[in-house]
Amino acid sequence: MTKEPMTDDAMTDPSTADPSTTDSAATPMVTLRGVCKHFGHHQVLYDVDLTVPRGETLCIIGPSGSGKSTMLRCINHLEDISAGQVCVDGNLIGYRLRSDGRLHELHHRRAAEQRLGIGMVFQHFNLFPHMTALENVTLGPIKAKGVAKSEIEPYARQLLERVGLGDKVTAYPSQLSGGQQQRVAIARAMAMRPPLILFDEPTSALDPELVGEVLDVMKDLARTGGITLIVVTHEMGFAREVADRVIFMDAGRIVEEGTPAEVLGDPQHARTRSFLSAVLH
Amino acid sequence: MSITAKIRANQPPARADVVPLRHWGRGVFAVVVAITVVVIVNSLATNPNIEWSIVGDYLFDHNILRGLRKTLEMTVLGTIFATALAVVIAVMRLSPSKIISGTAAAYAFFFRGIPLIVLLILIGNLGLFFKNFTVAIPFTDITFWSRPVRDVMTPFRASVLGLSLAGSGYMSEIVRGGLLAVGRGQHEAAKAIGLTSGRTLRYIVLPQALRVIVPPLGNELIAMLKASAIVSVIAGGDLLTVALGISGRNFRTIEMLIVATIWYLLVIVVLSIGQYFVERKVAER
Numbered sequence A: 001m002t003k004e005p006m007t008d009d010a011m012t013d014p015s016t017a018d019p020s021t022t023d024s025a026a027t028p029m030v031t032l033r034g035v036c037k038h039f040g041h042h043q044v045l046y047d048v049d050l051t052v053p054r055g056e057t058l059c060i061i062g063p064s065g066s067g068k069s070t071m072l073r074c075i076n077h078l079e080d081i082s083a084g085q086v087c088v089d090g091n092l093i094g095y096r097l098r099s100d101g102r103l104h105e106l107h108h109r110r111a112a113e114q115r116l117g118i119g120m121v122f123q124h125f126n127l128f129p130h131m132t133a134l135e136n137v138t139l140g141p142i143k144a145k146g147v148a149k150s151e152i153e154p155y156a157r158q159l160l161e162r163v164g165l166g167d168k169v170t171a172y173p174s175q176l177s178g179g180q181q182q183r184v185a186i187a188r189a190m191a192m193r194p195p196l197i198l199f200d201e202p203t204s205a206l207d208p209e210l211v212g213e214v215l216d217v218m219k220d221l222a223r224t225g226g227i228t229l230i231v232v233t234h235e236m237g238f239a240r241e242v243a244d245r246v247i248f249m250d251a252g253r254i255v256e257e258g259t260p261a262e263v264l265g266d267p268q269h270a271r272t273r274s275f276l277s278a279v280l281h
Numbered sequence B: 001m002s003i004t005a006k007i008r009a010n011q012p013p014a015r016a017d018v019v020p021l022r023h024w025g026r027g028v029f030a031v032v033v034a035i036t037v038v039v040i041v042n043s044l045a046t047n048p049n050i051e052w053s054i055v056g057d058y059l060f061d062h063n064i065l066r067g068l069r070k071t072l073e074m075t076v077l078g079t080i081f082a083t084a085l086a087v088v089i090a091v092m093r094l095s096p097s098k099i100i101s102g103t104a105a106a107y108a109f110f111f112r113g114i115p116l117i118v119l120l121i122l123i124g125n126l127g128l129f130f131k132n133f134t135v136a137i138p139f140t141d142i143t144f145w146s147r148p149v150r151d152v153m154t155p156f157r158a159s160v161l162g163l164s165l166a167g168s169g170y171m172s173e174i175v176r177g178g179l180l181a182v183g184r185g186q187h188e189a190a191k192a193i194g195l196t197s198g199r200t201l202r203y204i205v206l207p208q209a210l211r212v213i214v215p216p217l218g219n220e221l222i223a224m225l226k227a228s229a230i231v232s233v234i235a236g237g238d239l240l241t242v243a244l245g246i247s248g249r250n251f252r253t254i255e256m257l258i259v260a261t262i263w264y265l266l267v268i269v270v271l272s273i274g275q276y277f278v279e280r281k282v283a284e285r
């Protein structure tokens, strides 16, 4: 069976949605093909192609303004794309291919459904300030997925325990440090049990002494496996330690990709080299 | 004197009494206010043209109390409807669709612009230019429901409608300010966990906007109470209508206005106390 973007009919075919089929296991978690993005007349992404296999931890590095965040936000359709296509788990994101051969934008409710399987962690945490840590973590499962509160709460407590915040369950975000808030945000993303989590510079807004505790949680996630992680980061140490692959972006293009040792240790492109020497020194 | 001795002389003894700064201006102001109040109260109390016993007689008159109840009902219903309408209008104004946001802007412009007294007279006299209220498919003969305007638009309903429409125009601005105060990051975080825009509004945006919306809403409630006196122009049956009605019979206009004033002020005191507690509750967290 082909893994090209599916038409209407194929989408409703239950066999393609079943993750246990060997076919589906071979499907990459994320595929970007020829993705372009414009903000008005300003082009930010140029023909980006990217394939992320299941379970991979991918780190994206690159100078400010190179389009890292934008690319990440195209994956869960927080930004719509100007051209190309994004597939997650074999499903076209934000659009569907109709029999007329064109891509039709999805109704926002369908787009919201697609995001159920894609977690996201933001640079500035974006916790809901009017809810406790536990409420932040359970809101998505309860209100977006329709899981019973009694069912999700024990799991949510377990997750908060796992990120080291078992004693902060009833704390409000304003009562937590930046590092603690970001760990709640990671638990909030995990509570949806997504096969994929996107991280946009999760430690850039933290005081230096708090970076480690957040990275530790992410390393734990990466090592446990099963979840695909795409991490935009400036933490080269983290990338070297846990990334399966690193890509370097510049001016809206993927300039270089490879293992951490290749990209960080022996960069082939002049721009990668100058970026790395600026970051590492 | 040695230098150390000088320093020691300037240093306070271990236990010194503290004398706060005296604010003479405040004292003078207080005396002026006190004298003014005494003069005013005295001139009112001893004024031969005001019969205080009549004020006492009518303060708990059952017609007056009925009018008071109508005023309270109008104020509460008007505030509820106005707030609900205001939320709808504010959400519409933030829509990316120019048609939807434009419609809402026009609505807010119109009902903020038209003087309440004009609006009330128009609504109160709808029967003069429309015969029936009809629910039907336009330009066909299919009619689902039809009633004479006169029956549907009682003075009380006209009053509530007028107050709601006028109030919603102002309040939509307040609600809009509250919605805008919730940052983009909150919308994105809600989207990222798969919430639809409706649920984002309900669980994320509105609860946070409330902190901005509630304090001025208390002022709107008080403004609505005072505005409700204007419905006396369409004989809305409110406190002022009743008070003026009685004065038309006993020719004691000033006394009846004093009766009404006492009640308005009393209700406002109660509302202000409530507002204080609600604001304190909202400010928590």
Ligand SMILES: Nc1ncnc2c1ncn2[C@@H]1O[C@H](COP(=O)(O)OP(=O)(O)OP(=O)(O)O)[C@@H](O)[C@H]1O
Pocket (backbone or CB within 6 Å): A039, A042, A044, A062, A063, A064, A065, A066, A067, A068, A069, A070, A071
């Ligand atoms: N909403 C927007 N409207 C207009 N331009 C935007 C918008 N978002 C991003 N851009 C532009 O797109 C370009 C890429 O931005 P992006 O945030 O993706 O970069 P980045 O690589 O994540 O940078 P940083 O490391 O600073 O986060 C920048 O030039 C930015 O100004």
Ligand SMILES: [Mg+2]
Pocket (backbone or CB within 6 Å): A068, A069, A070, A200, A201
């Ligand atoms: Mg960025």
